Amino acid sequence: MGKNRMEAFSDGVIAIIITIMVLEMKVPRGNEFADLKPILPVFLSYVLSFIYVGIYWNNHHHLLHSMHRVSGGILWANLHLLFWLSLFPFATGWMGANYIARTPTAAYGFVLLMAAIAYWILQNAIISQQGRDSLLAKAVGADWKGKLSPALYLAAIPLAFVSAWIANGIFVLVALLWFIPDRRIARTFDAV
Amino acid sequence: MGKNRMEAFSDGVIAIIITIMVLEMKVPRGNEFADLKPILPVFLSYVLSFIYVGIYWNNHHHLLHSMHRVSGGILWANLHLLFWLSLFPFATGWMGANYIARTPTAAYGFVLLMAAIAYWILQNAIISQQGRDSLLAKAVGADWKGKLSPALYLAAIPLAFVSAWIANGIFVLVALLWFIPDRRIARTFDAV
Amino acid sequence: MGKNRMEAFSDGVIAIIITIMVLEMKVPRGNEFADLKPILPVFLSYVLSFIYVGIYWNNHHHLLHSMHRVSGGILWANLHLLFWLSLFPFATGWMGANYIARTPTAAYGFVLLMAAIAYWILQNAIISQQGRDSLLAKAVGADWKGKLSPALYLAAIPLAFVSAWIANGIFVLVALLWFIPDRRIARTFDAV
Amino acid sequence: MGKNRMEAFSDGVIAIIITIMVLEMKVPRGNEFADLKPILPVFLSYVLSFIYVGIYWNNHHHLLHSMHRVSGGILWANLHLLFWLSLFPFATGWMGANYIARTPTAAYGFVLLMAAIAYWILQNAIISQQGRDSLLAKAVGADWKGKLSPALYLAAIPLAFVSAWIANGIFVLVALLWFIPDRRIARTFDAV
Numbered sequence: 100m101g102k103n104r105m106e107a108f109s110d111g112v113i114a115i116i117i118t119i120m121v122l123e124m125k126v127p128r129g130n131e132f133a134d135l136k137p138i139l140p141v142f143l144s145y146v147l148s149f150i151y152v153g154i155y156w157n158n159h160h161h162l163l164h165s166m167h168r169v170s171g172g173i174l175w176a177n178l179h180l181l182f183w184l185s186l187f188p189f190a191t192g193w194m195g196a197n198y199i200a201r202t203p204t205a206a207y208g209f210v211l212l213m214a215a216i217a218y219w220i221l222q223n224a225i226i227s228q229q230g231r232d233s234l235l236a237k238a239v240g241a242d243w244k245g246k247l248s249p250a251l252y253l254a255a256i257p258l259a260f261v262s263a264w265i266a267n268g269i270f271v272l273v274a275l276l277w278f279i280p281d282r283r284i285a286r287t288f289d290a291v
Numbered sequence: 292m293g294k295n296r297m298e299a300f301s302d303g304v305i306a307i308i309i310t311i312m313v314l315e316m317k318v319p320r321g322n323e324f325a326d327l328k329p330i331l332p333v334f335l336s337y338v339l340s341f342i343y344v345g346i347y348w349n350n351h352h353h354l355l356h357s358m359h360r361v362s363g364g365i366l367w368a369n370l371h372l373l374f375w376l377s378l379f380p381f382a383t384g385w386m387g388a389n390y391i392a393r394t395p396t397a398a399y400g401f402v403l404l405m406a407a408i409a410y411w412i413l414q415n416a417i418i419s420q421q422g423r424d425s426l427l428a429k430a431v432g433a434d435w436k437g438k439l440s441p442a443l444y445l446a447a448i449p450l451a452f453v454s455a456w457i458a459n460g461i462f463v464l465v466a467l468l469w470f471i472p473d474r475r476i477a478r479t480f481d482a483v
Numbered sequence: 484m485g486k487n488r489m490e491a492f493s494d495g496v497i498a499i500i501i502t503i504m505v506l507e508m509k510v511p512r513g514n515e516f517a518d519l520k521p522i523l524p525v526f527l528s529y530v531l532s533f534i535y536v537g538i539y540w541n542n543h544h545h546l547l548h549s550m551h552r553v554s555g556g557i558l559w560a561n562l563h564l565l566f567w568l569s570l571f572p573f574a575t576g577w578m579g580a581n582y583i584a585r586t587p588t589a590a591y592g593f594v595l596l597m598a599a600i601a602y603w604i605l606q607n608a609i610i611s612q613q614g615r616d617s618l619l620a621k622a623v624g625a626d627w628k629g630k631l632s633p634a635l636y637l638a639a640i641p642l643a644f645v646s647a648w649i650a651n652g653i654f655v656l657v658a659l660l661w662f663i664p665d666r667r668i669a670r671t672f673d674a675v
Numbered sequence: 676m677g678k679n680r681m682e683a684f685s686d687g688v689i690a691i692i693i694t695i696m697v698l699e700m701k702v703p704r705g706n707e708f709a710d711l712k713p714i715l716p717v718f719l720s721y722v723l724s725f726i727y728v729g730i731y732w733n734n735h736h737h738l739l740h741s742m743h744r745v746s747g748g749i750l751w752a753n754l755h756l757l758f759w760l761s762l763f764p765f766a767t768g769w770m771g772a773n774y775i776a777r778t779p780t781a782a783y784g785f786v787l788l789m790a791a792i793a794y795w796i797l798q799n800a801i802i803s804q805q806g807r808d809s810l811l812a813k814a815v816g817a818d819w820k821g822k823l824s825p826a827l828y829l830a831a832i833p834l835a836f837v838s839a840w841i842a843n844g845i846f847v848l849v850a851l852l853w854f855i856p857d858r859r860i861a862r863t864f865d866a867v
Contacts, residue, residue: 115694186697348492
């Protein structure tokens with residue numbers, strides 16, 4: 100299978116995930132501004148998740164940019180990543196539906212953690228196919244962002260039971276960290 | 292990232308938005324024509340939103356036509372536009388569910404306004420990358436439609452509280468204004 | 484805009500329509516075979532609509548095959564067709580939800596009729612761009628299927644109020660008529 | 676019609692199917708871990724179905740890889756496969772909603788069986804177009820997996836009424852069998 104097929108399929112799945120998340124924002128029955136109030140936390144969760152999925156889509160392309168051949172292992176590592184991303188609508192809906200309560204926030208953190216691990220597995224599968232001296236291996240380098248993010252998610256899960264707001268603060272922080280597309284990779288490839 | 296990926300992803304998201312909007316039209320329980328009556332305003336909002344999303348899809352392509360390289364700024368300006376477009380199903384559903392009431396109409400106008408601003412930001416990001424002398428900058432020119440539309444949406448929001456019908460009249464007017472694909476851009480590129 | 488973009492967007496919208504129709508088949512609460520009984524008419528409507536959307540997708544490609552340049556008129560004629568196709572999930576759900584009742588069946592026939600008219604408008608827009616001597620004009624020829632189908636839908640709408648089964652029989656008949664991809668067009672292009 | 680269109684459309688439909696399945700996991704009202712308990716079987720069914728759809732997507736590409744021309748028969752054999760795949764969300768939701776009860780498990784097995792038969796029909800349609808000496812015919816060879824799977828699904832349907840767990844064990848077993856992409860086909864094409 101060519102890389103284009105895997106890219107197109109991933110793009111399709113990510114486009115659907117980012118769009119159906121909005122369906123968790125149920126249209127209110129009333130027609131006053133006050134009726135929007137219970138939807139506010141769903142809206143805020145949606146904004147956060149939209150940014151996260153946007154970041155994954157962006158980094159996913161940087162990752163696949165240097166890849167040429169799809170092996171069975173890479174294909175399933177990619178589907179594994181898509182699986183955890185597909186749980187974003189559910190996790191977003193649950194966190195939002197309960198005005199940012201503790202357990203749903205911890206569950207949201209868990210989905211973020213698993214997606215980060217899945218991304219790391221995919222990255223390693225591609226690097227191991229291309230060799231340690233490959234462009235991607237150099238571009239990723241020490242990969243402090245890739246190592247820090249799961250650690251922060253892992254910390255956020257128990258902290259959610261102390262305060263859902265601390266955990267959400269961590270989620271926002273990690274999003275800001277990744278918001279800027281991976282300049283290391285961009286720089287390395289531009290330098291070629 | 293090549294421009295094709297951003298185009299394909301945007302096409303996917305817009306195709307999903309335009310299609311899931313129809314899910315806000317819930318199948319009625321009864322089986323008489325009278326049972327369609329409460330759905331009529333949802334249907335009318337759907338028609339309006341379908342035309343708006345069609346216009347955005349159309350203009351989006353004209354915009355990207357002259358672009359060759361995707362920068363991080365353009366990528367996020369594009370995701371920002373898709374974010375506001377993704378709120379169309381919610382805004383359409385809310386306006387339709389309440390027989391064109393005042394607050395939902397104002398909310399619909401707000402989403403239209405934000406999408407117009409997001410489009411304007413994206414247009415400027417592309418022009419600033421290409422330079423003031425670029426084909427797109429010339430094609431857009433004085434951009435009276437791009438300046439008039441947000442002004443009209445802005446006027447429609449308070450007017451919705453006077454009468455939802457005046458605001459909806461403005462939305463229809465702006466749609467008609469854009470219905471004709473941007474001849475300035477088409478003409479400029481054809482002239483090349 | 485190139486023809487590829489319009490094809491890709493139409494493919495996306497049609498793929499979503501054909502897939503979200505299945506969401507009208509709500510998962511039953513019980514867990515016996517008897518609990519599937521109220522879903523049977525929805526399932527049958529779904530099968531019929533799936534075949535119809537499949538036929539439209541198939542013929543849509545034959546239609547666009549000979550087209551090279553997208554004009555504003557063709558673009559909106561295409562969006563107009565997609566609009567009526569997007570009402571298939573609603574019409575299918577309503578007809579199925581009421582065990583094939585009269586009014587929902589007539590409404591289904593109306594959506595079929597409007598989609599057929601929209602297809603005919605798109606076909607004419609493409610032919611008028613290419614000229615009466617074009618390959619497509621010759622391939623379409625007398626177009627008896629394109630003329631007979633709307634006539635049959637038009638007959639089915641009042642007949643639905645006599646018996647929903649007669650109208651559904653007509654829908655099945657027209658589907659069978661189109662099931663075979665348009666051999667005229669295929670033959671003409673193969674002959675080139 | 677070129678093969679690319681059929682591939683792109685199938686990719687779109689499969690991407691939507693794999694993603695909307697997650698909508699069957701309804702967001703719980705409560706905000707405790709205990710509130711996730713009724714969702715656990717839906718989650719497990721979702722994991723199983725996600726893997727199945729992933730396998731179909733993967734094998735579908737291997738199948739189309741050797742094909743060059745789309746005939747009407749192949750096109751409808753492909754739509755027939757997509758039809759049964761489109762019932763996965765419903766079957767998954769029903770099996771999951773009832774804590775893996777007998778009848779929904781048998782229904783799930785039936786959908787798996789029909790999808791397997793549809794895949795076999797598509798494979799034969801492509802082989803019969805290319806001839807018995809074609810690369811695909813050789814690659815498929817004795818096709819023991821393609822013959823064993825429907826037999827196992829067929830056995831699982833009555834066994835589901837003995838115990839839903841036995842049937843689910845069989846579904847997991849067949850998934851493991853296919854998890855590894857079809858090495859026969861991969862090997863044969865690589866050898867060329």
